[in-house]
Amino acid sequence: MRSTGRRDTQPELRLRRALHRRGLRFLVDAFPPGTKRRRRVDVLLRGARIAVFVDGCFWHSCPEHGQLPKTNRGWWQRKLEGVVRSDRDTDAELTSAGRLVVRVREHEDPELAGSLS
Template sequence: MGASWQEPGPAPPASSEAAATLMRRTGRRDTRPELALRRELHRRGLRYLVDTTPPGTNRRRRADLVFRGARVAVFVDGCFWHSCPLHLHPPRANAQWWRVKLASVVARDRDTDERLAEAGWTVVRVWEHEDVVAAADRVEALVRRPHPVTTAVPTVA
């Protein structure tokens, strides 16, 4: 694995009390896009853990959905906080501060993807604006893909 499990870099503290309040109010789980994806995947018979750290990763970072057997971790990313290339409109007030803040979120996302991949997990990133059926199709294909069966081979002493 080589690389350490170090945070990529701290985000700057809030630029104002209004920004701090906005960040505190932003929910970490159960967003509308996440709930829609969960409903669609559940409707298809898939079962998952919600808002948890993928087992065996020894990380503080939590995935929105975790499929343990298939080793698939799903993140539903908001366009603003995760800097969607199609929909990000950075704030004009405190522009430099927001640039640093949002860049730190993207750096953390890439670091999370890398660390999970190193631990044998498949990471799926779904943008909040994506069609829920198309996103569920992507997730379902990965969760239901055939996995190699590992059997213990007895050793001869």
């Protein structure tokens, strides 16, 4: 788990390139102002007040591609359920702070997700 990077993953870089090609400017791995908890946003479009998360299929329990490991299944299930719970909590907090929350799965086309404006 320690080797999993927090930022600059390939899906995140592809999305950022797509946003940049559209002329959008953004902050990367930022703390959105006006929130109580210090949760980082993968891509923050400040003017548009949009918080974008690029979710990996394994860590964020993608219904299409997410799979539980066969070893230590119970522990992993609790761990991944906690990640999803944290995601929903973050979504609610950012929404109540007036931000639009967009979650993009790592397998989604970045060009389609890049049309956020």
